[in-house]
Amino acid sequence: MDSESYTVSLGNNNSEIRQKAESDFISFWDKQAKNLSWFSQWTKTLDWNPPFAKWFVGGTLNACYNALDIHQNTRAEKPAILWEGENGDSSVLTYKDLLDQVNKFSNALKSLGLKKGDRVTIYLPMVPELSISMLACARIGAIHTVVFSGFSSIALKDRIDDSKSKIVITADGGYRRGSVVKLKEIVDDAIKELDCVQNVIVFERTKIDITKNPKDKLWSELMKDSSTKCEPEHLESNHPLYILYTSGTTGKPKGVLHGTGGYLTHLYSTFKWAFDIKDSDIFFCTADIGWVTGHSYVVYAPLLHGATVVMYEGAPDYPDISRMWGIVQKYKVSIFYTTPTALRMFMKFGDAIPNSFNLSTLRLLGTVGEPINPEVWKWYFKTIGKEKCPIIDTWWQTETGGMMLSPLPGIETIPLKPGSATHPIPGTDLAVVDESGTEVPSNTKGYLVIRKPWPGMLLTLWGDDDKYKTVYWSKYENSYYSGDYAIKDEDGYFWILGRADDVLKVAGHRIGTAELESSIASHSDVAEAAVCGIPDEIKGEVIIAFVVLKQGIKKNEESLRKEIIKVVRNGVGPIATPEQIYFVSKLPKTRSGKIMRRLLKSIAKNDKIGDVSTLEDGAAVSEVQSAFDELKKSIKK
Numbered sequence: 001m002d003s004e005s006y007t008v009s010l011g012n013n014n015s016e017i018r019q020k021a022e023s024d025f026i027s028f029w030d031k032q033a034k035n036l037s038w039f040s041q042w043t044k045t046l047d048w049n050p051p052f053a054k055w056f057v058g059g060t061l062n063a064c065y066n067a068l069d070i071h072q073n074t075r076a077e078k079p080a081i082l083w084e085g086e087n088g089d090s091s092v093l094t095y096k097d098l099l100d101q102v103n104k105f106s107n108a109l110k111s112l113g114l115k116k117g118d119r120v121t122i123y124l125p126m127v128p129e130l131s132i133s134m135l136a137c138a139r140i141g142a143i144h145t146v147v148f149s150g151f152s153s154i155a156l157k158d159r160i161d162d163s164k165s166k167i168v169i170t171a172d173g174g175y176r177r178g179s180v181v182k183l184k185e186i187v188d189d190a191i192k193e194l195d196c197v198q199n200v201i202v203f204e205r206t207k208i209d210i211t212k213n214p215k216d217k218l219w220s221e222l223m224k225d226s227s228t229k230c231e232p233e234h235l236e237s238n239h240p241l242y243i244l245y246t247s248g249t250t251g252k253p254k255g256v257l258h259g260t261g262g263y264l265t266h267l268y269s270t271f272k273w274a275f276d277i278k279d280s281d282i283f284f285c286t287a288d289i290g291w292v293t294g295h296s297y298v299v300y301a302p303l304l305h306g307a308t309v310v311m312y313e314g315a316p317d318y319p320d321i322s323r324m325w326g327i328v329q330k331y332k333v334s335i336f337y338t339t340p341t342a343l344r345m346f347m348k349f350g351d352a353i354p355n356s357f358n359l360s361t362l363r364l365l366g367t368v369g370e371p372i373n374p375e376v377w378k379w380y381f382k383t384i385g386k387e388k389c390p391i392i393d394t395w396w397q398t399e400t401g402g403m404m405l406s407p408l409p410g411i412e413t414i415p416l417k418p419g420s421a422t423h424p425i426p427g428t429d430l431a432v433v434d435e436s437g438t439e440v441p442s443n444t445k446g447y448l449v450i451r452k453p454w455p456g457m458l459l460t461l462w463g464d465d466d467k468y469k470t471v472y473w474s475k476y477e478n479s480y481y482s483g484d485y486a487i488k489d490e491d492g493y494f495w496i497l498g499r500a501d502d503v504l505k506v507a508g509h510r511i512g513t514a515e516l517e518s519s520i521a522s523h524s525d526v527a528e529a530a531v532c533g534i535p536d537e538i539k540g541e542v543i544i545a546f547v548v549l550k551q552g553i554k555k556n557e558e559s560l561r562k563e564i565i566k567v568v569r570n571g572v573g574p575i576a577t578p579e580q581i582y583f584v585s586k587l588p589k590t591r592s593g594k595i596m597r598r599l600l601k602s603i604a605k606n607d608k609i610g611d612v613s614t615l616e617d618g619a620a621v622s623e624v625q626s627a628f629d630e631l632k633k634s635i636k637k
């Protein structure tokens with residue numbers, strides 16, 4: 001932990017917000033919810049039936065109405081989306097354009113028989129049609145489930161099947177590093193055996209040839225004669241807005257379910273407090289909408305505020321490492337929000353590249369997704385922000401819906417400490433606790449928990465209330481278990497130390513060990529597999545796989561390695577490609593049969609045996625030691 005601190009004041013001081021939140025968090029959030037436009041008032045602010053929270057019960061609203069309709073009198077001609085394609089294409093959609101497109105598409109969805117509560121899987125690249133699709137679903141009360149377009153057909157299939165989506169929206173292809181990814185082909189493959197899918201809507205992004213199937217509808221044809229008038233549904237505050245699948249350590253990916261009123265209240269407030277959003281701002285978040293950051297802070301939060309968003313289609317370093325700075329300069333970006341992985345990559349190429357661009361329009365810089373190393377924080381602050389932009393390190397999760405820890409220059413000035421996401425947002429209760437749930441003294445490592453319900457919290461896991469309870473609410477009574485290690489220092493600043501469970505964070509992408517291991521084990525020569533992450537200078541973490549082959553397999557290991565990589569790319573997606581694969585004769589397990597991943601991690605990192613004695617799985621040190629020795633002997637890299 002770094003003792004240096006930096007203070008940048010934006011001149012805002014609203015200390016009342018924290019005071020009010022502390023005195024009564026329920027009436028505090030009740031007041032914040034009034035910033036949204038409701039069709040009818042709620043009767044109860046919070047219905048807390050642990051661990052299920054319902055916010056603003058009985059109130060009705062519509063997310064799309066709050067994102068678009070409310071701006072039509074004041075901002076109809078203001079750009080909502082400034083879109084930049086990877087190949088240099090660009091387009092501008094004003095708030096009026098966006099509403100017209102969304103209404104047309106809402107009517108198109110209705111014409112296909114889609115109804116309130118039905119699910120729609122969206123598998124699109126970063127094009128405005130992705131936002132249009134989400135907002136159209138929200139308008140008619142359908143539940144969207146966006147799948148990151150880098151996921152493979154098997155991963156996509158699992159998600160469509162779990163949500164039982166009636167419609168899949170995709171594109172003929174998407175651009176990635178200059179080549180075309182044939183998304184429609186991946187969808188065709190994914191839905192082959194799925195009866196639930198009635199239609200596939202294909203947006204013609206690249207105009208490549210596609211095989212047309214009976215279920216297919218072209219975006220352009222559906223939109224041609226569709227009306228620009230569509231009344232938004234009046235939805236109860238806890239009506240599900242979306243499902244977003246995220247990875248865990250066991251079983252299949254979990255469908256995190258978010259509601260409407262609470263979620264939007266959380267987004268509206270955090271976006272204002274953390275990013276001090278003004279009508280004149282140009283906001284650029286580099287996240288793909290396929291992940292939660294994109295849902296919350298590319299689509300919903302900025303639109304709620306009538307802000308202008310820059311949306312970029314491709315890879316951040318394509319055609320070269322200066323692409324992001326070129327976009328900041330071209331669109332006069334004032335708020336930039338990215339990941340530590342991207343920053344580490346930019347930093348590696350030195351100061352000359354960003355220094356050759358005009359970045360003077362920037363006034364706030366955000367980061368999210370992984371812990372940021374203090375030296376990267378300082379580089380961001382000095383080289384990109386020229387020491388005049390506060391660094392907004394935001395900690396949160398798919399499950400929390402929005403930011404939970406973050407500096408809030410929109411309401412207060414505090415000294416920033418490089419590497420710390422500072423304090424909880426007002427109206428939330430975060431703590432660092434030990435194994436028994438007792439708060440640990442300052443500067444002591446423990447588990448990060450959330451002790452009171454918050455508006456952005458997930459409603460449940462789609463179709464699995466029991467799993468929701470076990471994953472998040474069984475370790476501690478009445479506290480949400482985040483799965484992260486943290487420290488709270490003597491000044492009350494939180495420092496996130498990374499995952500306490502086996503969830504991997506590779507280049508900021510959340511990847512579950514379970515999905516990865518079952519994908520590797522689907523190779524016909526593999527008996528069993530275990531994966532773990534080890535530190536990487538740029539990506540934060542990379543994946544190492546330990547593989548036990550079936551008896552009698554005599555194949556060349558190099559070709560097996562290639563085959564396994566192919567299986568993973570097809571099973572999960574390229575983001576989950578292991579960096580190294582080790583073949584072993586058996587995996588070390590605890591008496592109850594649990595794989596000792598921490599031990600594997602120590603081996604992969606070449607750590608001393610001493611480190612494994614701190615294992616938390618209860619196995620006796622000597623047992624761990626012999627498993628460790630045996631494994632080391634049996635490894636063939």
Ligand code: WTA
Binds near residue numbers: 397482498508510
């Ligand atoms: C990690 C992304 C340190 C953390 C919004 C969390 C962070 C997981 C930070 C959630 C941060 C996110 N500092 N770690 N500022 N932000 N994380 O669901 O481990 O993709 O539990 O949501 O990312 O990842 P998810």
